[in-house]
Amino acid sequence: MTWDPNAFATIDVLRRRPVMDLTAALPFSLAPNTIVDLGCGAGQLSRLLATRWPLADVLAVDQSPAMLRWAADTPSRVRYQQADLTVWRPHWPADLVISAGGLQHVAGHERLFPDLLQALGPGGVLAVALPRPQDQTAHRLLLETAADGPWSDRLHGAWPAAQSIGGRSYGPQDYYDWLSPQATAIDLWETEYFHALDGDVPLLQWLHQAELVPVMDRLTGPELDRFLAAYRRRLETAYPEHSSGSALIPTQWLFMVVRV
Template identity: 75%
Template sequence: MIDALRRRPVIDLTAALPPSLTPTNIVDLGCGSGQLSRMLAAHWPQADVLAVDNSPAMLRWAAETPSRVRYLQADLAGWRPHWPADLVISAGGLHRVADHDRLFPELLQSLAAGGVLAIAMPRPQDQPAHRLLLETAAGGPWADRLAGALTAMPRHAAQDYYDWLAPQAASVELWETGYFHAVDSDVPLLQWLHQAALAPVMDRLSGPDLDGFLTAYRRRLEGAYPQHSSGSMLIPTGWLFIVAQARNTAAIRQTPSM
């Protein structure tokens, strides 16, 4: 059930891709555990699929599932495809990267003629889970080791993304969706949260230290998301979706890989 609920933003994003799109190369940015990457590889068996993430822990987890997807560890703030890509897609990783006013136009510029930039970004900044994650990281014996690993995420209006992309795009579609997920009381809250949110912690803590952090975080979550009389917790999540298509001309600019 949890995996099905988490797939809903992915389903909504991929359903908005142009029906005529037949990519020969795909880049999945912020791939996390690789579920979207593997789905795209199965849907377009002729396409080369490169999945990129900055978390070694998430990439190790992704690689445990056999597939033909290629994985690459790279800093999403600086890495760009060094070839014109037919589809650059992201379902949850770019909301943690700064400088969207530079990042998003550069991703659009990395597309081949007629290529598509498709982004789904959660909007967790105003949710208790994100605030409590930052508080837990800063308030325990692990604070020094987690310094800089978890930072406040940028939040821009849909109009900003349109203004950044529209001058160079053939078309730009944007929409926001709010999902309300009823989670049964027998489902641990930490299991509900997307694993990518905890990836920076898992990269720096292990063993008893990681267990201690997760225990402290879980206690805070249980206070913020109380069980209701129905026996379930209703957890809201908001997402911003962007689908921009490059003009049907030569690639605007090739950006070297970093």
């Protein structure tokens, strides 16, 4: 069954391309019976996977109660589970473990990724699209906004440096070294996307899921509104609108498709 690009109308337009690039790299022969979507967010990818493979059991796991409540608002046959992804692992052999932008804030990748390979059945696939927010101005501004306001105590430590060892960011070689002892095939690549955004898009549509989940889990009501307004002001200063009416925003992603 081919992947229908029109199905991505249900995913935020600015997250569409990384998800499409990841799923396009899945082995053509893959026909999973069990699928686990890690860091599922609002469940868009999980529901699309359930549609692509209608006989597969699809479990979507996320750390955020707010995201899972949002996901459950859309009827589907996907099963949702709240869990701490630093310690949760599948308890059965999975055919496909996939994550599109849900693991960048989970600590301990040097343990997590080999563990996920061990959770695969024979011929199973681990497919990950991993945003690299630590290299982006927007992420630095998010941390500054969190530290500069009445919400600072509640947001302290909300974005751990998950993708780093001793202050050094994880690189492609690190992931290859962790995965290669168990893998039969590894496809590993990096991509930088440039998004032309206008109006309210940089805040409300570009970062409203993964990066802002810690905020939505800790702040509510008027205080959340004030935080978002303060963050938006910083973004507008850092990414001024071009004469065309748009601001050009770069994002960097690391991809890996691993088969055992």
